[in-house]
Amino acid sequence: MQLGTKTTIGLLISLCVIPAPALAVTVPVEDYLARQTLKGYGTVADDAYHERHREMFPHNRFQNQFTGIHAAVDVEFTEPFDLRRDVTVRAVADGTVIQVADVVGYGGLVVIRHTAPESVTSLYGHLRLRGIPVRVGQRVREGQRIGVLGSQFSAETSGARKHLHFGVHKGPAIDIAGHEQTRERLRAEWYNPNDWLRRHGAAALNPPATPAQVSSPPAAEAPQSPEPVEEKETSWLGKLINWFKSLF
Numbered sequence: 001m002q003l004g005t006k007t008t009i010g011l012l013i014s015l016c017v018i019p020a021p022a023l024a025v026t027v028p029v030e031d032y033l034a035r036q037t038l039k040g041y042g043t044v045a046d047d048a049y050h051e052r053h054r055e056m057f058p059h060n061r062f063q064n065q066f067t068g069i070h071a072a073v074d075v076e077f078t079e080p081f082d083l084r085r086d087v088t089v090r091a092v093a094d095g096t097v098i099q100v101a102d103v104v105g106y107g108g109l110v111v112i113r114h115t116a117p118e119s120v121t122s123l124y125g126h127l128r129l130r131g132i133p134v135r136v137g138q139r140v141r142e143g144q145r146i147g148v149l150g151s152q153f154s155a156e157t158s159g160a161r162k163h164l165h166f167g168v169h170k171g172p173a174i175d176i177a178g179h180e181q182t183r184e185r186l187r188a189e190w191y192n193p194n195d196w197l198r199r200h201g202a203a204a205l206n207p208p209a210t211p212a213q214v215s216s217p218p219a220a221e222a223p224q225s226p227e228p229v230e231e232k233e234t235s236w237l238g239k240l241i242n243w244f245k246s247l248f
């Protein structure tokens, strides 16, 4: 197939000036922020915390006694409606599955290594092991389903309530610690997952500006233009793209 000169020039320009799309990230479960009601990043699992947990879940035979500083966020699905349904868990970014295991304290656990938007591993705990459709070594895409939450107070969650433990560990190495013993270690090893998702543009953590947040004057005060005004592109990239479009 012969390409015309215009087409060839256009293709060359598009390769040079159109940036690659930013690598997207997404939240791992629905209602991700609203359901972080019990244990956030940095929450101290001390005696007071365990007492509160016992009061909230008095019928749980497996009261966990982990101590330390929580290195992840917990997203809760403990309402009666939540207990009766499967809650889908998704990969937060493109990556490679590096661990699928049944781990004491977690039940089903998935760890994914990401090289972009930066080198981290993401950790998803309390999944139903037999409901995990991905295998070690498998490439996954951002938003791909990697499992469902395990049943509350069962072996699937290692006896825990129904919730997702979601952590973002710095660098490529596997680390499945749920808690750290010092703030220094916490900061050295783990990102705050909410900050990480927000920083990389997860839509659920970056809501569009509401009218109240827009600083332009109210519409009533804006001068009315009798004629529609053609928008002028002023950036060099915009001008170049317009010129590129004019070739066809």
Ligand SMILES: [Zn+2]
Residues within 6 Å of the ligand: 039, 070, 072, 073, 074, 164, 165, 166, 178
């Ligand atoms: Zn947790």
